[in-house]
Amino acid sequence: MTEIATAPPATIAAEPLAHEELESFAPLYPMPRLELASGRGARVRDAAGREYLDFVSGIAVNALGHGVPGLARAVAKQMKQLVQCSNLFANRPAIELARALLEATGYQRAFFCNSGTEGVETALKFARARAGSLGLGGRDVVAFRGGFHGRTAFALSATWTPSYREPFEPLVPGVRFADYNDVAGLEAVLAPGVAAVVVEPVQGEGGGVPARREFLEALRARCTALQGALIFDEVQWC
Ligand SMILES: Cc1ncc(COP(=O)(O)O)c(C=O)c1O
Structure with a gap:
């Protein structure tokens, strides 16, 4: 990530995350002392209010970016209806996604x-x-x-x-x-x-x-x- 606004707003703490706060995580990745708090599109903010361009993008999988309103609405709507019913039962969104994938790829079956x-x-x-x-x-x-x-x-x-x-x-x-x-x-x-x-x-x-x-x-x-x-x-x- 590239920091694009180095001076944090005066009202927000500019301290990096304390080492102790990272100690809850298994030490598999060399995590920077950075707490990401929010994002919009390709930009993210840390807890101190500094803004960064997110070139990591969830290791090249967050193609839609952060804070996408339509995505947030769709997820919230689904969470209110039905949360998780395993691969043992069909549901309407899964049926429609499978159909869309098959149409786009020409394959015969999808597995989620x-x-x-x-x-x-x-x-x-x-x-x-x-x-x-x-x-x-x-x-x-x-x-x-x-x-x-x-x-x-x-x-x-x-x-x-x-x-x-x-x-x-x-x-x-x-x-x-x-x-x-x-x-x-x-x-x-x-x-x-x-x-x-x-x-x-x-x-x-x-x-x-x-x-x-x-x-x-x-x-x-x-x-x-x-x-x-x-x-x-x-x-x-x-
Ligand atoms: C090419 C490739 N395959 C598989 C994976 C594993 O994906 P996941 O981390 O979602 O398990 C990754 C993750 O970076 C990857 O780059």
């Missing part, structure tokens, strides 16, 4: 979950189950160096950064890594027995690296030949 990692986890599980139901020989998964897919067990198993994975090993077996954008290397790694390939069309954690068109086309062709699932993880760039 709560986070990116669950989305990838589920896609990988669907892919293995699908390989079983098609009678394919193997259950292998191919992922790519530099890729990030989340922190639940299967998604983490397909995530490249060793320091994220290693503390939790043994993870889900049968995942191997190939070089991103290396078309020539695909032939060797995408062999019979591959149930799924998971790839970010633009690697996020990996540094904002786009896949080359011919790489994605080669993946599509090879997965089709092997009858394996090709999973696009677009969580960060949705």
Whole structure:
């Protein structure tokens, strides 16, 4: 985030958040001593009233920005009607969202979950189950160096950064890594027995690296030949 108004209004405390106040959180992220209090569009304010441009945007997922009136109204309206009824029951907003997604993508079914990692986890599980139901020989998964897919067990198993994975090993077996954008290397790694390939069309954690068109086309062709699932993880760039 970039601070765009350094002088806080005189009436508001300018002290940064005390270290002790951050001690309630598990120390997984190096949190700055900054308490965000409100936002409007692409701008956020801290508790001391300083304004910042929000380039983080919820790690590239808060596409609508902060304080969007229509969104706030829709959420408040729904909360007054029906809050949560699990995936076991249908409800009108879920039906309409599923239809809109299918129309936009051409897919046949939607599955709703709560986070990116669950989305990838589920896609990988669907892919293995699908390989079983098609009678394919193997259950292998191919992922790519530099890729990030989340922190639940299967998604983490397909995530490249060793320091994220290693503390939790043994993870889900049968995942191997190939070089991103290396078309020539695909032939060797995408062999019979591959149930799924998971790839970010633009690697996020990996540094904002786009896949080359011919790489994605080669993946599509090879997965089709092997009858394996090709999973696009677009969580960060949705
Ligand atoms: C490409 C990609 N996939 C999956 C995830 C996991 O998403 P979530 O943090 O919502 O579980 C992320 C999170 O940054 C991501 O960038």
